[in-house]
Amino acid sequence: MSRGILTSRYPREPASDEEVPSTGRPPIPVAGPASLPSAQGSCPVRAISETVVDQGKCIRCARCLAAGLSFSGTVEAATRSRADLLRISDGRAPSPASPPPLVTLGRSLHLFLIDVGSCNACNLEVLALANPYYDAQRLGLFFTNSPRHADVLLVVGVPTPEMAEPLRRAYDALPHPKAVVAVGACPISGGAFAGTAGLAGSLEEIVPVDVFVPGCPPAPIAILDALLKLHGRDRGTRGGR
């Protein structure tokens, strides 16, 4: 039954292709932003504008591949501000105004997953962090059973009117300091459901968001990156090496 060490070398080493399938990476215009106007029509969720790709809207459906984009962005695409999600496609650095990491949260993070209207893919990708391949505990990331014991609320799904109030209450139940991670396109922009009548609007309108993880769903590595960024321990910093 012994299968050796399965655990990812991430974040000590970059994520491998096996860990991140093609759709796990943000789409980027191969020939630069000049090709974007002609690719606009291919996007069913209007993530592509004349000049940028809004990664917060992208549902990784791959229809823009024929129009000159490719899934070649970095899997470490989580950002601390919504505006920074527009900067990924052209390789610009995150804005300097990005809030600094929440170092006040100490050495480990306790996580609470809340589903406000998801399709389950994001739930399962978040829970996959506990499997031996990602083993989030080695990085001091622990799941808790109550928002009262958590530092971080991981929100998955597009907020429905039925879940807006439970979400607010869960957020209020978190002790200070606290943070909210929007996991996937749904809580960031509505994702595939953007524009659907009768939904509660974006997550930011209900609770403040600290980290945005693009993807539909984001790969477990992308969620790890988001949590490490929140903590100032991502691969871009000394703590991540």
Place this chain on the structure above:
Amino acid sequence: MRRPSWRVEPTPPELGEATGRALAYIPDDGRFALYNDYGEGVSVLTPAPPGADAAGPAALWRTHGPPQPRALAPTAEVDGYGIFTFPYGPVSMGVPEAGRFDVRTYGERVLNLVPVGGFKSRRIRDAVVGRPVVDAALLIERMAGNFSASHVSAFLEAAESAEAKELPTLEGWVRGLAQELQRIYNHLHVIARVAEAASQNVGLAQTHALAEELLRVQGAVFGHRWLFGALLPGGPARRLEVADRRRLSERLGQLAEEFEELWLLFLESRTFVDRIQSTCPVNRSEAIRWGAVGPTLRASGVAWDDRLRIPVAPYNDLFVPVPHEPGGDALARVATRAEEVRASFLILEQILDRWTTAGGGSEPAAPSVVPGRGIGRVEAPSGDLVYDVRVTAGKVDALQLRSPSQANWPVFAAGMQDAVFTDFHFAFESFGFAFAETDG
């Protein structure tokens, strides 16, 4: 204790117009009959109520009104000294999905349990109306991400039937490949969740690891770990060459062997087997009465499987084993799923072996119910999934579905009567529910 009393609902309409293939395979007692009432914009696909319980489960599966939280199983009038309702959810880590369970109890014993859904309704049924079929499919695959292959296959099958479109043979193989991979993933996930409830940490880690392997295989073959976009025209799986298929087949062979070893270890663990044996029992007649589907039904001794009974491409061309167990308890449900993992590996082997390439012929169009309207019916990981779709000029006009979770909620509620609350997770996880596909 009194038997559950039914909420009063309008009597279901008579079995309406023929539903094509879906009706053709209905056994004489009508327990899997589907009817539909498209009047006034309301439509349901419901197993015909068995005999005298006519107004029973069927009425509960209606989707009338706004998707506010609603009971998914009969509510019972259980009262007495110290009895109270304990609401569990919609926010909890025990059930990592937004849904609630109203438990009538005086302490540990569950006198009655009512699953309450509607918390995560993304209004998909309404949102798809007016969209072209291929755009609507983007929402359908997000109906339940872990069952996406089944939902999209059933939806596309219904839409193709409505438009009387021939199906290229290759598409059938791609759908079969996707569905069987996802079935294995979901069965492993169910086994992992039950193992987690039983604190089988080694087994949990091994099962989790295998499930992750399956996601990676799906990611490599289809470009997406959850198969989003994979079954729509042009997905990468259509370019599987001989060498790719051989590699995939070898990888699946290794995974099948690892699973065999793992499952034997589970069966050797007395704590695991003891804990789920006789938990949440649903005997054969109860399963039929409540309209159980999928592994839940087969674990109660009824060998019904859509892949065998309603053979659409590619299953009409394959050997499909249908494992079933007589036990009806959580152990039987988990064991049925384990057997089905084996069966799916066998089916995958056949699919990869006999894969056709593009231009390899086509399947005739499925008969449509009436022009512009089709039924799609597939065996999803948790059971019989039915889509009823109306299409006009390539755009979705109306859509209804009956998901396996929807069918199995009352079965779970019935099985939980007189259980103790500590049984909850073993019982719940053994069914493989998703609130996502119930709420839609």
